Amino acid sequence: MTIIKVADESEVISKLSTYVEKISNDAIYNRGKFYIGLSGGSVLKFLCESLPKINTDWSKWTLAFCDERVVPEDSEDSTFGVYKKQLIPKTELTEKQFIVLKQGVSAEAAAKDYTEKLKLAFNSEEFKFDLLLLGMGPDGHTCSLFPGHPLLSETILKVAAITDSPKPPPERITLTYPVINAARNCIFAISGAGKADMVKRILKDKEDLPSARVKPEGSLYWIVDSDAAAHI
Numbered sequence: 624m625t626i627i628k629v630a631d632e633s634e635v636i637s638k639l640s641t642y643v644e645k646i647s648n649d650a651i652y653n654r655g656k657f658y659i660g661l662s663g664g665s666v667l668k669f670l671c672e673s674l675p676k677i678n679t680d681w682s683k684w685t686l687a688f689c690d691e692r693v694v695p696e697d698s699e700d701s702t703f704g705v706y707k708k709q710l711i712p713k714t715e716l717t718e719k720q721f722i723v724l725k726q727g728v729s730a731e732a733a734a735k736d737y738t739e740k741l742k743l744a745f746n747s748e749e750f751k752f753d754l755l756l757l758g759m760g761p762d763g764h765t766c767s768l769f770p771g772h773p774l775l776s777e778t779i780l781k782v783a784a785i786t787d788s789p790k791p792p793p794e795r796i797t798l799t800y801p802v803i804n805a806a807r808n809c810i811f812a813i814s815g816a817g818k819a820d821m822v823k824r825i826l827k828d829k830e831d832l833p834s835a836r837v838k839p840e841g842s843l844y845w846i847v848d849s850d851a852a853a854h855i
């Protein structure tokens with residue numbers, strides 16, 4: 624694990640640009656494609672600012688979601704809805720490159736459908752992402768994997784439904800650890816004093832919280848600004 628401490632949110636954003644540019648270009652050079660998993664919450668804002676700055680072959684990108692809320696695409700809670708408005712117009716990406724949630728079905732049906740879409744995208748039963756961009760909530764959750772939730776032990780499903788998310792909205796789908804931990808790279812991007820206690824509990828005290836269970840086969844990076852890193 625590599626912990627990268629930076630001054631502030633703007634440096635989190637520029638560090639993210641550097642890493643995503645390098646990892647995407649390495650993947651495209653070595654395998655001709657780049658598979659990335661995006662998160663919502665604060666990471667969404669960081670990515671909408673950092674991704675347009677990078678130099679890459681956008682046509683080789685396939686973008687999926689580490690988690691997504693089961694809401695209409697035009698809802699402000701829809702993670703894809705925000706990327707559609709705030710990222711796509713600033714890059715050469717097209718909507719077709721995003722693997723999106725099926726609309727108008729239950730969380731369980733959406734998770735099954737998302738699994739099938741990932742099988743097609745990867746042309747495999749194994750979903751090996753080049754990069755997952757992750758956020759961490761103040762309770763230590765990542766993706767839609769929350770402390771104490773039974774989904775933390777999921778080993779069969781690759782994409783699971785959750786209908787009792789403690790953070791609204793309650794219905795979501797999420798990648799599970801077998802997929803997360805198969806990734807070639809995972810990056811957490813964390814900013815602000817509101818995350819400082821949890822950053823300490825995970826990175827210093829090594830508490831067994833959802834974000835601490837991200838231990839990919841590949842590389843793990845935590846980009847943390849000085850407010851979030853205040854206690855480590």
Ligand SMILES: O=C1O[C@H](COP(=O)(O)O)[C@@H](O)[C@H](O)[C@H]1O
Nearest residue numbers: 662663664665666758759760766
């Ligand atoms: O609900 C969610 O929360 C986490 C963390 O969000 P943050 O705003 O505290 O950074 C996010 O990573 C996840 O994708 C999202 O659905």
